[in-house]
Amino acid sequence: MRAALLTEYRHDFAIDTVPDPTITSPNDVIVRVGAAGFCRTDIHLWDGQFDAMQKGAGVDLPFVCGHETAGWVAEVGAGVTHVAVGDAVLLHPLATCGYCKACRAGDDMHCTAGVFPGVLAPGGFAEFVKTNARAVVPLKGSLTPVDVAPLGDAGLTAYRAVRKALPLAVPGTRTVVLGAGGLGHIGIQALRALSQTEIIVVDRNPEALEHARGWGADHVVLAREDRSHVAEVRDLTDGVGAEVVIDYVGEGGAEKDGVELLGANGVDFLVGYGATLEVEILSQALFPETSFVGNICGNYNELVELVALAARGAVTLTTTTFPLEGVNDALHALDEGRLIGRGVLVPNES
Numbered sequence: 001m002r003a004a005l006l007t008e009y010r011h012d013f014a015i016d017t018v019p020d021p022t023i024t025s026p027n028d029v030i031v032r033v034g035a036a037g038f039c040r041t042d043i044h045l046w047d048g049q050f051d052a053m054q055k056g057a058g059v060d061l062p063f064v065c066g067h068e069t070a071g072w073v074a075e076v077g078a079g080v081t082h083v084a085v086g087d088a089v090l091l092h093p094l095a096t097c098g099y100c101k102a103c104r105a106g107d108d109m110h111c112t113a114g115v116f117p118g119v120l121a122p123g124g125f126a127e128f129v130k131t132n133a134r135a136v137v138p139l140k141g142s143l144t145p146v147d148v149a150p151l152g153d154a155g156l157t158a159y160r161a162v163r164k165a166l167p168l169a170v171p172g173t174r175t176v177v178l179g180a181g182g183l184g185h186i187g188i189q190a191l192r193a194l195s196q197t198e199i200i201v202v203d204r205n206p207e208a209l210e211h212a213r214g215w216g217a218d219h220v221v222l223a224r225e226d227r228s229h230v231a232e233v234r235d236l237t238d239g240v241g242a243e244v245v246i247d248y249v250g251e252g253g254a255e256k257d258g259v260e261l262l263g264a265n266g267v268d269f270l271v272g273y274g275a276t277l278e279v280e281i282l283s284q285a286l287f288p289e290t291s292f293v294g295n296i297c298g299n300y301n302e303l304v305e306l307v308a309l310a311a312r313g314a315v316t317l318t319t320t321t322f323p324l325e326g327v328n329d330a331l332h333a334l335d336e337g338r339l340i341g342r343g344v345l346v347p348n349e350s
Helices: 040-047 051-056 145-152 154-165 184-194 206-215 228-236 254-261 281-286 300-312 324-335
Strands: 002-006 014-017 028-038 069-076 088-091 128-132 136-138 174-178 198-203 219-222 242-247 262-270 291-294 319-323 342-346
Touching (some): 014 324, 028 088, 028 324, 040 324, 069 145, 145 300, 154 262, 184 198, 219 228, 228 254, 324 342
Parallel strands (some): 319 342
Antiparallel strands (some): 028 128
C-alpha cells in the first residue's frame, strides 16, 4: 500500500509503498483509510519530540504517522461482530486491551497494554491502517470519514476538557478559550452546545477569531505580543477573572495567560502542550485556590457522544483536504499557522 513515511526528523515526508497490515488476532480490524487528520502532535513527531518514547517502545524511523483516522472496514478478525466489511467507521486513537484496570474503569486512554497507531504503531497516513474492535465507532446517517476524522483525537481531547469543565461552566460564568485552531474550534462548539457559560475566545489569528463568532463565541480577543489582551479579557470578566480557562494552545505564552486570566477558585484545563507551566504558588495557586487539570485524549464513550453531536450538526469541522501526496503541503500549512481548523489527508476516495 502507499504511505506517507517520516524518514528523517524535520524533513519532508516521503511517499512510498509499505506492506499491507494483516489480521493476526480475532479482534483485529483493518480499515481502508478515507480520511486522516493532520494534528499538532504530528508536528511534534516530525520534530523528533517523541523520539525517546518511540525508541523505548521499539519503534524507529521510517514511520507512518496519523492518529486521527476514519474510513471503511476492509477486513475483520473472527471475533469482531459489531462492524462488517464496508461499514463507515471512526477510530478511537487507542486500540485498547479491555482487561486492565483502566479499561475496566472506562479509561481507555490509560490502558496499560494499548496500541497507539500513528504514535507507537503504523498510523493512518496510508491507504490502510490496523486497529482492533474496541477502537471502532460506527458512523450513522450521512456522516462520512472526511466529516469526522479529526474528531478521533483533536475533537475527543477538546470535548473531554469541555465535559470536565461543565460543572463549573454554569449560566452566569465566564469561560476563556485559548486557541481557535484545530482543537479550539471543536471545543468552542462543544462548549456552546452543552452550556450557557459566556465564552471568550483568544487567538493570535484574526481570521480564526472571525470564524469563532460563528462557532459560538460571545467575545473574541486578538492575542498580541505585548500581552495587552490579558487586560482586555480581564475587563470582560469585570476585573475578577474567569471561572474556567481551557487552554488549547499550551505554548507561546498562552500557558502564562491562562494563569493570569483565572479568578478565585478558577480551574485551568490544560490541553495544548509544548511549554513549561510556571506558577508562583502563594499568589497564583494557594491564595486563589487555583486548580490545574490535565487532559489527554478521552474515552470511547466520550467519542460516541461527540459523534452524536456531529450527527446533529451541533459540532462541524472546518477542514482543508489534501491527497496523500499532498502530505507535505498539509505539514507546512499547519506548521506555519496557515490552516483554519484542521488539515485532512484523503488516501482513498469513497
